[in-house]
Amino acid sequence: MSERPNSIEVEGLVREFKKGPRAVDGIDLRVEPGEIYGFLGPNGAGKSTTVLMLTTLLPPTAGTARVGGYDVVRDGPKVRTVIGAALQEAALDPLLTGRDHLRLQSTLQGIARGDRKARSAELLERVGLSEAADRKVGGYSGGMKRRLDLALALVHRPRLLFLDEPTTGLDPQSRTALWEEVARLAREDGVTVFLTTQYLEEADVLANRVGIIDHGRIVAEGTPRALKAQIGRPTVEAEPAEGVDQARVEAALARFGELVGGSHHHNGIAVRLREGVTGLADVVRALDAEGLAVENLTLHAPSLDDVFLAKTGRSLEGAGDDGGGTEP
Amino acid sequence: MRLVASQVGALALRSVTRTARQPASAIPPILFPVSLMLVNAAGLDASTRLPGFPTDSFLAFALAVPFIQGALFSTMNAGTDLARDIQNGFLNRLALTSMRGSALLAGQLGGIVVLGLVQAVVYLVVGLAAGVDFASGPLGVLVLLAFAALVSIGFGALGCFLALRTGSGEAIQGLFPFLFVFLFLSSMNAPRDLIGVDWFRFVATINPVSYLIECVRSLIIVGWDVQAIALGFGFAGAIGLVSLALAAGALKERLART
Amino acid sequence: MRIWDVASGVAFRTLKNVATTPAILIPSIMFPLFFFTAFAGGLSQVSRVPGFDYEPGYTTFQFCFVLIQSAAFGGVFTGFGIARDFESGFARRLLLASPNRTGIVLGYALAAAVRWVFTAIVLTVVALAVGMNVFGGPLDVFGMYALALLINLAGILWASGVAMRFRTMQAGPVMQMPVFLILFVAPVYVPLPLLTGWIEGVATLNPLTYVLEAGRSMLAGDEVHVAWAFSIALGLVGGFALWSLRGLRRAEAAG
Numbered sequence: 068m069s070e071r072p073n074s075i076e077v078e079g080l081v082r083e084f085k086k087g088p089r090a091v092d093g094i095d096l097r098v099e100p101g102e103i104y105g106f107l108g109p110n111g112a113g114k115s116t117t118v119l120m121l122t123t124l125l126p127p128t129a130g131t132a133r134v135g136g137y138d139v140v141r142d143g144p145k146v147r148t149v150i151g152a153a154l155q156e157a158a159l160d161p162l163l164t165g166r167d168h169l170r171l172q173s174t175l176q177g178i179a180r181g182d183r184k185a186r187s188a189e190l191l192e193r194v195g196l197s198e199a200a201d202r203k204v205g206g207y208s209g210g211m212k213r214r215l216d217l218a219l220a221l222v223h224r225p226r227l228l229f230l231d232e233p234t235t236g237l238d239p240q241s242r243t244a245l246w247e248e249v250a251r252l253a254r255e256d257g258v259t260v261f262l263t264t265q266y267l268e269e270a271d272v273l274a275n276r277v278g279i280i281d282h283g284r285i286v287a288e289g290t291p292r293a294l295k296a297q298i299g300r301p302t303v304e305a306e307p308a309e310g311v312d313q314a315r316v317e318a319a320l321a322r323f324g325e326l327v328g329g330s331h332h333h334n335g336i337a338v339r340l341r342e343g344v345t346g347l348a349d350v351v352r353a354l355d356a357e358g359l360a361v362e363n364l365t366l367h368a369p370s371l372d373d374v375f376l377a378k379t380g381r382s383l384e385g386a387g388d389d390g391g392g393t394e395p
Numbered sequence: 396m397r398l399v400a401s402q403v404g405a406l407a408l409r410s411v412t413r414t415a416r417q418p419a420s421a422i423p424p425i426l427f428p429v430s431l432m433l434v435n436a437a438g439l440d441a442s443t444r445l446p447g448f449p450t451d452s453f454l455a456f457a458l459a460v461p462f463i464q465g466a467l468f469s470t471m472n473a474g475t476d477l478a479r480d481i482q483n484g485f486l487n488r489l490a491l492t493s494m495r496g497s498a499l500l501a502g503q504l505g506g507i508v509v510l511g512l513v514q515a516v517v518y519l520v521v522g523l524a525a526g527v528d529f530a531s532g533p534l535g536v537l538v539l540l541a542f543a544a545l546v547s548i549g550f551g552a553l554g555c556f557l558a559l560r561t562g563s564g565e566a567i568q569g570l571f572p573f574l575f576v577f578l579f580l581s582s583m584n585a586p587r588d589l590i591g592v593d594w595f596r597f598v599a600t601i602n603p604v605s606y607l608i609e610c611v612r613s614l615i616i617v618g619w620d621v622q623a624i625a626l627g628f629g630f631a632g633a634i635g636l637v638s639l640a641l642a643a644g645a646l647k648e649r650l651a652r653t
Numbered sequence: 654m655r656i657w658d659v660a661s662g663v664a665f666r667t668l669k670n671v672a673t674t675p676a677i678l679i680p681s682i683m684f685p686l687f688f689f690t691a692f693a694g695g696l697s698q699v700s701r702v703p704g705f706d707y708e709p710g711y712t713t714f715q716f717c718f719v720l721i722q723s724a725a726f727g728g729v730f731t732g733f734g735i736a737r738d739f740e741s742g743f744a745r746r747l748l749l750a751s752p753n754r755t756g757i758v759l760g761y762a763l764a765a766a767v768r769w770v771f772t773a774i775v776l777t778v779v780a781l782a783v784g785m786n787v788f789g790g791p792l793d794v795f796g797m798y799a800l801a802l803l804i805n806l807a808g809i810l811w812a813s814g815v816a817m818r819f820r821t822m823q824a825g826p827v828m829q830m831p832v833f834l835i836l837f838v839a840p841v842y843v844p845l846p847l848l849t850g851w852i853e854g855v856a857t858l859n860p861l862t863y864v865l866e867a868g869r870s871m872l873a874g875d876e877v878h879v880a881w882a883f884s885i886a887l888g889l890v891g892g893f894a895l896w897s898l899r900g901l902r903r904a905e906a907a908g
Binding site (some may be wrong): 423430434435436437438440441442444445500514565569575576579580583584585589590591592594599613624 | 676680684685687688690691692695696697698699701702703707717822823834836837840841842847848849850851852869900
Binding site for chain 1 (some may be wrong): 398404405406408412416417480484485487488652
């Protein structure tokens with residue numbers, strides 16, 4: 068077993084392109100062994116460029132990065148022996164079958180001839196592609212291609228795994244299945260996962276810690292809960308039932324925090340809870356005690372989009388492609 | 396060393412498998428040169444009556460052309476396949492392994508050589524079936540197959556260079572007509588000394604493709620013309636070396652990995 | 654005259670695409686020049702074969718073939734564009750927007766003809782510059798170009814019918830190979846009487862042989878088979894027009 072840590076350490080990483088702005092503009096980050104680190108940002112923020120540098124496919128312009136204990140510039144070949152990567156494109160050959168791909172990958176990764184077949188079968192089973200293994204990849208669905216992509220990244224039992232927007236374009240079922248596999252890899256096999264995504268939910272659900280990148284810089288970093296807590300407290304919105312006095316509902320809610328303007332429903336009344344989410348039960352009891360019926364009662368917790376908005380002045384959803392990007 | 400050999404083998408196998416699974420693009424490079432040869436041989440048979448024409452069978456004269464024309468198609472196929480790998484990110488997947496750049500090139504070319512040899516055998520069988528007499532005999536056939544392999548390497552490496560440089564299959568398809576110029580402005584349809592137009596004869600004389608065709612032709616209709624064979628192998632070797640050097644340089648730039 | 658509105662719109666757009674895309678424009682001009690150079694230059698000694706008695710000379714002999722070849726392939730190349738339009742979905746937009754869909758086919762045909770006229774001018778200028786002899790009168794020369802234009806029309810109608818049936822660029826070889834074969838089993842390098850063996854029989858049956866011979870005879874000022882050649886050319890145009898319009902109906906039905 069290697070004595071090198073399964074960590075990622077990045078200091079002042081920069082990538083400039085000849086005819087464009089800095090795609091990555093000096094980022095520092097550290098990913099602990101066994102952690103799932105979510106790298107969240109809009110299109111063109113610099114996520115994929117960062118991944119390309121950390122996986123040795125693109126030399127940095129400045130700064131340093133150590134992956135699995137090896138320097139990405141000086142020890143490129145060694146880095147590649149300890150990492151697996153599923154990049155933004157599934158990058159599969161439509162004329163080869165799933166099994167052909169695994170055979171090729173195993174050979175290129177130096178897996179002993181006697182072990183290749185068993186390893187391929189194991190991975191196909193693990194990603195649920197055993198039955199489709201001998202069909203050409205050109206006939207696979209998007210979800211199947213992504214699963215095969217993941218299997219190929221795991222052929223040589225890497226200690227670190229890079230996933231670049233792995234669930235883009237997948238249906239909810241396939242996405243959930245992929246999340247489960249990634250979580251299992253980190254939990255049971257101790258694999259360190261560096262995951263880029265533009266989906267809030269993905270970062271929220273999967274990542275132990277999240278780094279939010281915009282225009283090539285990390286604008287926020289922390290656990291999803293801590294980041295959201297920085298931004299603010301949850302709001303609860305009540306939509307009075309027909310015939311109920313709006314003013315009385317307002318007065319009842321105002322006891323638990325400050326009323327906020329703007330709501331999701333046309334006659335909804337929203338209050339930012341002073342006590343946080345624990346105040347919700349008191350709100351319900353108060354409304355009930357005063358006999359105030361409501362049609363809808365909704366809790367809005369701060370999201371990572373709120374975090375992004377607070378840090379950049381823009382919403383994450385709908386942002387993007389107005390700055391740095393991947394290699395032209 | 397063993398790892399490199401198995402990497403080369405795996406990539407060569409992939410190259411052959413892909414071709415076998417695309418009959419629509421595998422068959423025309425074989426059928427088209429044969430069709431053109433048969434049509435040209437019939438249409439130009441009257442040329443054999445010209446004084447000084449080296450054979451009385453235009454088919455025997457023309458049989459050399461498909462070997463080189465097929466190699467041109469190999470250039471396009473090799474280039475297009477590699478360009479597709481670049482465009483869809485498959486090259487990045489390969490780059491993430493411990494695969495050496497030289498193994499990638501060797502694997503691509505290994506596949507091309509196998510296909511080139513298959514093409515060569517088909518052309519030989521067609522020629523023999525049509526009654527062409529192979530003047531250099533069985534040994535000459537082996538020499539011809541070795542030559543076909545060498546030419547495949549040279550043109551295949553050229554295709555790889557174009558792919559690595561442009562990263563675009565469309566660009567390679569666009570370059571195809573220019574490669575064909577080399578074939579047509581050669582001694583493809585007439586011996587150089589019988590070409591009537593001076594400038595055309597000059598261009599055919601300085602065109603390396605003429606010597607590739609004449610090497611094959613000499614094995615078929617003359618037997619053992621040492622000069623023609625030496626020139627053919629010499630030019631094929633030179634094309635191979637230049638193309639490989641260009642491809643290796645372009646690969647280094649394209650992979651750009653640390 | 655809605656059909657002309659549609660046709661002119663489609664023709665203009667197709668021609669603009671060609672004119673602004675060097676990768677499409679250059680090969681369609683270079684290939685005919687290239688064949689002309691290779692055949693007229695590289696095979697000129699064929700005119701010394703006993704029995705070869707075409708008075709204007711081998712350059713003129715090959716010019717006629719290359720002109721007709723460029724006309725036929727000019728139609729096929731435009732057919733590639735139609736296939737590309739179907740593959741990209743643009744053709745569906747055309748079908749939706751056009752009040753008269755026959756105008757779409759007419760538009761593509763017009764574009765192919767204009768495109769070919771440009772190629773024919775370049776080819777003619779080059780041929781004359783290298784000393785091509787023309788012994789026919791103005792009416793003969795006009796007749797030869799008219800014949801070639803009809804072949805161009807037949808080519809685009811054939812290719813468009815294929816494109817509209819397959820609706821993919823993968824149909825390229827289906828468009829191209831039959832045209833290539835029918836051209837090359839005609840008397841390409843020597844006159845018909847000098848062909849022997851299987852190709853003599855095939856060339857005798859090949860309708861394009863008479864088109865080619867008529868064209869060559871008009872350039873030589875010694876017309877043969879002219880009425881027959883025009884009948885064949887018009888017949889090809891008529892037949893492929895039906896083929897193309899049926900293809901259009903199939904494309905419409907496919908949605």
